[in-house]
Amino acid sequence: MTVKVYDVPSEWANRAFLNDETYQAMYHRSVTDPDGFWGEQARRIDWFKPFTKVKNTSYDPHNVSIKWFEDGTTNVAHNCIDRHLSTRGDQVAIIWEGDDPKDDRKITYKELHAEVSRFANVLKARGVKKGDRVTIYLPMIPEAAVAMLACARIGAVHSVVFGGFSPDSLAGRIEDAKSSVVITADEGLRGGRKVPLKANADAAATRAGGVDTIVVVRRTNAAVPMQAGRDVYYDEIAKTVSADCPCEEMGAEDPLFILYTSGSTGRPKGVLHTTGGYLVYTSITHQYVFDYHDGDIYWCTADVGWVTGHSYIVYGPLANGATTLMFEGVPNYPSNSRFWEVIDKHKVNIFYTAPTAIRALMQAGDAPVKKTSRESLRLLGSVGEPINPEAWEWYHRVVGDDRCPIVDTWWQTETGGILITPLPGATKLKPGSATRPFFGVVPQIVDPAGNPLEGPCEGSLCIADSWPGQMRTVYGDHERFVQTYFSTYVGRYFTGDGCRRDEDGYYWITGRVDDVINVAGHRLGTAEVESALVAHPKVSEAAVVGYPHDIKGQGIYAYVTLMSGQQPSEELRAELVAWVRKEIGPIASPDVIQFAPGLPKTRSGKIMRRILRKIAENEFGNLGDTSTLADPTVVDDLVNNRQASQ
Ligand code: ATP
Numbered sequence: 214m215t216v217k218v219y220d221v222p223s224e225w226a227n228r229a230f231l232n233d234e235t236y237q238a239m240y241h242r243s244v245t246d247p248d249g250f251w252g253e254q255a256r257r258i259d260w261f262k263p264f265t266k267v268k269n270t271s272y273d274p275h276n277v278s279i280k281w282f283e284d285g286t287t288n289v290a291h292n293c294i295d296r297h298l299s300t301r302g303d304q305v306a307i308i309w310e311g312d313d314p315k316d317d318r319k320i321t322y323k324e325l326h327a328e329v330s331r332f333a334n335v336l337k338a339r340g341v342k343k344g345d346r347v348t349i350y351l352p353m354i355p356e357a358a359v360a361m362l363a364c365a366r367i368g369a370v371h372s373v374v375f376g377g378f379s380p381d382s383l384a385g386r387i388e389d390a391k392s393s394v395v396i397t398a399d400e401g402l403r404g405g406r407k408v409p410l411k412a413n414a415d416a417a418a419t420r421a422g423g424v425d426t427i428v429v430v431r432r433t434n435a436a437v438p439m440q441a442g443r444d445v446y447y448d449e450i451a452k453t454v455s456a457d458c459p460c461e462e463m464g465a466e467d468p469l470f471i472l473y474t475s476g477s478t479g480r481p482k483g484v485l486h487t488t489g490g491y492l493v494y495t496s497i498t499h500q501y502v503f504d505y506h507d508g509d510i511y512w513c514t515a516d517v518g519w520v521t522g523h524s525y526i527v528y529g530p531l532a533n534g535a536t537t538l539m540f541e542g543v544p545n546y547p548s549n550s551r552f553w554e555v556i557d558k559h560k561v562n563i564f565y566t567a568p569t570a571i572r573a574l575m576q577a578g579d580a581p582v583k584k585t586s587r588e589s590l591r592l593l594g595s596v597g598e599p600i601n602p603e604a605w606e607w608y609h610r611v612v613g614d615d616r617c618p619i620v621d622t623w624w625q626t627e628t629g630g631i632l633i634t635p636l637p638g639a640t641k642l643k644p645g646s647a648t649r650p651f652f653g654v655v656p657q658i659v660d661p662a663g664n665p666l667e668g669p670c671e672g673s674l675c676i677a678d679s680w681p682g683q684m685r686t687v688y689g690d691h692e693r694f695v696q697t698y699f700s701t702y703v704g705r706y707f708t709g710d711g712c713r714r715d716e717d718g719y720y721w722i723t724g725r726v727d728d729v730i731n732v733a734g735h736r737l738g739t740a741e742v743e744s745a746l747v748a749h750p751k752v753s754e755a756a757v758v759g760y761p762h763d764i765k766g767q768g769i770y771a772y773v774t775l776m777s778g779q780q781p782s783e784e785l786r787a788e789l790v791a792w793v794r795k796e797i798g799p800i801a802s803p804d805v806i807q808f809a810p811g812l813p814k815t816r817s818g819k820i821m822r823r824i825l826r827k828i829a830e831n832e833f834g835n836l837g838d839t840s841t842l843a844d845p846t847v848v849d850d851l852v853n854n855r856q857a858s859q
């Protein structure tokens with residue numbers, strides 16, 4: 214396949230902070246003199262007590278220890294709010310767009326300061342102290358950001374649980390974090406439907422053996438049962454506390470939050486991030502990757518329940534004094550034009566979303582996009598999965614009118630911030646490639662024996678050394694941290710992802726290593742076969758897994774969702790097999806194509822291939838943990854169709 218290359222547009226070369234030359238120079242310095250580079254960059258935040266040590270990290274599996282700026286003290290809420298008050302107190306910090314297009318709100322930095330201080334005092338009034346864990350189970354309303362910052366202000370450790378999770382998932386996370394306070398809402402509102410958050414929190418609290426406090430934010434004003442002594446309405450208790458709350462002095466390595474990974478690969482892990490390094494890293498990446506200048510309107514569509522919401526709705530943007538948009542709803546409510554209408558309404562300049570949303574909107578055709586103007590847009594971003602070139606091109610051409618660069622940002626909950634990404638004024642783009650490493654990041658592609666490969670190659674993606682935003686441990690289980698990330702390839706951080714490096718040194722994520730298929734001795738990334746299938750005009754989505762095959766070792770099993778209006782048929786099946794042969798080669802021909810009206814996805818929209826593997830292997834009784842699936846009935850359909858076809 215020939216790869217198209219997109220040059221940096223001339224207006225970008227003029228406005229951006231960085232061009233290719235400055236990127237190269239800063240990158241070189243960042244990896245040859247990390248102490249010098251990060252010591253300077255750390256001055257982008259205020260320190261109460263300055264640090265004297267910059268980097269103190271070890272990947273030795275007998276002693277994995279990661280510390281940055283360890284003897285400095287600071288506070289994240291101070292940096293995200295208080296220090297902006299003298300220069301931009303009346304600037305809008307958060308634009309909130311409700312589920313209903315008629316609902317919106319603008320919150321200035323001054324108002325955010327008052328609200329966060331008040332919320333912090335509410336937590337204190339309920340006995341929360343520095344180091345205590347607070348579980349936040351809220352919809353996408355401003356109070357979610359306020360509650361996170363309130364925890365940061367007093368040194369409590371937040372654990373945000375996505376509002377779409379079930380009582381069981383919530384209970385597991387409350388228990389694991391040993392959290393005695395839960396913040397929730399009466400109900401959530403998404404796509405016009407109500408979500409019974411308080412009822413879920415009640416059930417979860419019972420299953421977790423009880424909690425001391427549930428703070429309830431009113432969203433829909435539904436009548437919900439309130440347990441005397443335990444449950445309090447936020448608006449009522451807020452009236453009883455002062456709006457003055459000093460920031461707690463925090464060590465750079467004091468915990469800021471725990472966030473459980475989405476579970477596409479197994480039992481969720483409590484990823485722990487700390488204070489100083491995390492904030493420096495989210496601030497620098499937000500500034501350079503999105504080329505954020507004062508006055509820009511920036512919108513990341515993630516939920517605050519995911520790391521993208523933590524780092525790139527709340528902490529990175531607010532540390533930079535940005536205006537960040539928070540959206541309560543979904544991309545297709547009230548219509549498939551919603552994203553683009555919100556962009557026009559609030560004059561959004563920078564838009565950051567996920568491939569799953571792009572593919573879903575692409576399926577609805579160009580018309581819902583084309584009826585909007587989007588002339589404020591300057592930059593587009595993608596995160597969460599490999600973006601297949603077909604979807605990339607559509608995003609670029611239809612959404613961005615061929616005018617806006619796309620930053621395809623590769624990173625993980627564990628990495629705290631973006632690690633591999635284009636910079637819009639510096640990097641030529643290749644659709645489907647996350648391109649080049651960010652400052653301080655040394656990617657290494659290794660063979661199965663752990664030997665680093667040189668030049669163009671393919672293998673497992675590791676990172677050779679630490680960067681400030683890296684997770685510090687798995688909460689309560691340091692051994693699991695060491696086992697998961699530092700023992701497969703000793704001396705390196707193992708990402709779990711497969712990756713290819715091309716002749717220009719560009720990185721192409723090929724999917725998770727577990728998802729690589731070995732067909733008759735050829736290693737194939739599932740992402741590549743999926744991209745070929747999705748490039749067919751009748752296919753909307755595809756998921757590919759390996760299954761045991763007598764002759765080839767592994768065969769290729771493809772689950773295919775068709776565009777609306779298309780009917781499955783034997784002819785289409787043969788056409789798709791021929792199509793993949795032509796696109797990639799005979800080695801990649803799918804052995805089985807199962808047409809599927811829906812694919813099992815995590816609540817963050819990622820395809821759960823481990824379940825699809827089990828179904829392909831006929832292991833229906835052993836599907837593993839499905840509690841984080843968005844729609845468990847999809848699995849029943851797949852199993853029934855699989856059985857019917859045998
Ligand atoms: P779990 O670790 O619990 O299985 P998860 O890996 O889906 O869940 P995240 O940390 O949200 O949880 O996702 C990180 C993963 O998402 C990466 O390891 C990678 O597989 C994928 N990913 C994220 N961004 C990109 C991108 N731009 N290109 C390719 N893959 C990406």
Ligand code: MG
Pocket residue numbers: 474478625709
């Ligand atoms: Mg992961």
